[in-house]
Amino acid sequence: SRRDFTVNAMAIRLPQREFVDPFGGLEDLAAGVLRTPIAPEKSFDDDPLRMMRAARFAGQLGFDVEESAFAAMVAMADRIEIVSAERVHDELNKLMVSADPVRGLGVLVDSGLAARVIPEVPGMKEATDEHKRHKDVYSHSLTVLQQAIDLETGPDGAVPGPDLVLRLAALLHDIGKPATRKFEANGSVSFHHHELVGAKMAAKRMRALKYDKETIKAVSRLIELHLRFHGYGEGAWTDSAVRRYVTDAGPLLERLHRLTRADCTTRNKAKARKLSGAYDSLEERIDVLAAEEELAAIRPDLDGEQIMSILGIKPGRAVGGAYKFLMELRLDEGPLGEDAARERLLAWWGEHAGEFEGTRTYEN
Known part of the structure; x- marks a missing residue:
């Protein structure tokens, strides 16, 4: 009864090898449901991290959180604040490298847990423009995350998945937009320097969650650089500009390639093809210069x-x-x-x- 969910509250009694399932865990397992063995309020009060674990299992296993358990998560979301940053960080990492982190993040956000753990993510909803002059930043970021995951490689590739750094950068790449949103005189919406603001915000949040320095540095640097490519699409870069792009990215270049490609979520197929073609061109130029000049070791x-x-x-x-x-x-x-x-x-x-x-x- 003190286990987190019924699907984890099954056992084999030895030496009889008798199956023990006092809370219907096998039935919940077959149904793909996360239900607590005892009242969810009691279970989550015993260990509030179980609420985050529900979100993680949703992403990892594709399960649904049972209605009363989810209601308790909403009511008790503030209890997560008593859990150490290290434990929260560990559970968040497990969610981010799960099979479907977008699903798990949806549970975190909809329950109110994300507002206590990583408030910058639900905070992106503040940049949503009710007049539809700009895309939904929160939904866009989840799409970018999924597209970045799709661009991860096998174990022998350039970015073996699951890649925590790439996934965190994809999720957080636009968190600077709410703070930089400006309605222009011509009716458009701008977010000037949101990549620089976002990189600082990401580093600050990750430090609060006790991430190591190398991971913080890598994620914030990718966020800082994620818009650099757009200058390439607007006009031909010199070889000097290409060298600087490679040098600034350093060992993060392959991840930056994927983050930049994933950041294209336009429904305009002609625009998407143009952006993809431009990035193909940039990668080809990088390859040529790399062969000629050993760019990686400039x-x-x-x-x-x-x-x-x-x-x-x-x-x-x-x-x-x-x-x-x-x-x-x-x-x-x-x-x-x-x-x-x-x-x-x-x-x-x-x-x-x-x-x-x-x-x-x-x-x-």
């Missing part, structure tokens, strides 16, 4: 030791400034070779040495 033509030797300086701020200059040069113009890079570095130093007054040199 570095300046000169390293720190060479910079110090050429300029006659010791480690310090000036080396970092010179390295940054050479990196920008590499992104803008591609590989120069050491001789050409040396000439450009000396010319730069001639103009900027004064900015690093007090820099230690070998002569000093």
Whole structure:
């Protein structure tokens, strides 16, 4: 009776090997129903995390939450606040990597649990425009999540599913829209810089839920970059812009490819084909440049030791400034070779040495 749901309250009595099912768990299992063995109010009061587990099982198993259990979840949603962030985080992760997280998230949101655990998700409903001048941001985000899941690969692919980072980024990519929504004079709706605001909001929420630093960094970076591609569709990018796109994405590039493609939810088939074709073009250019220049490992033509030797300086701020200059040069113009890079570095130093007054040199 102290188990969470009847489908988990079955046993085999040993050594008789007698099936024990005092609460009708087998029947609920066959029906795909989540029902508590005792009154749901008592069960959820004993452990409020069971309410989140109901949402997780809905996504993981495709089960429905029994009516009285769901009513108790709605009435007792605030009780989840007494559960540690670590336990909530763990249950949320299990939901996100389940077979159907969209279904489970629907239970979280409709019950009011999401408003206590990850309020930015139901908060996206605040950006819904009653005059239909902009798409439903909440529904759009769930669609993007499902489309991102569909783009995950098998175990030997670039993004093996289930990929928690990609799924969290897809779910949260537009959470900055309510805070940045603006009704323009021409009747349109804008969300300027929502990707930057959303990245900060996601990082803040994930820190509150005790996510590790690497996961927070990866998810927030994907959110920050998810709109970058749209500049490509509006006009041809230079090789420099392509290099920067790859460099900024770093090890997240394959996930960014999938998030960007998943973010296209338009019903306009011509527009969807155009966006898909544009991204195909970008990926092809990335592949060509990668083959020519080893994009994944872009570095300046000169390293720190060479910079110090050429300029006659010791480690310090000036080396970092010179390295940054050479990196920008590499992104803008591609590989120069050491001789050409040396000439450009000396010319730069001639103009900027004064900015690093007090820099230690070998002569000093």
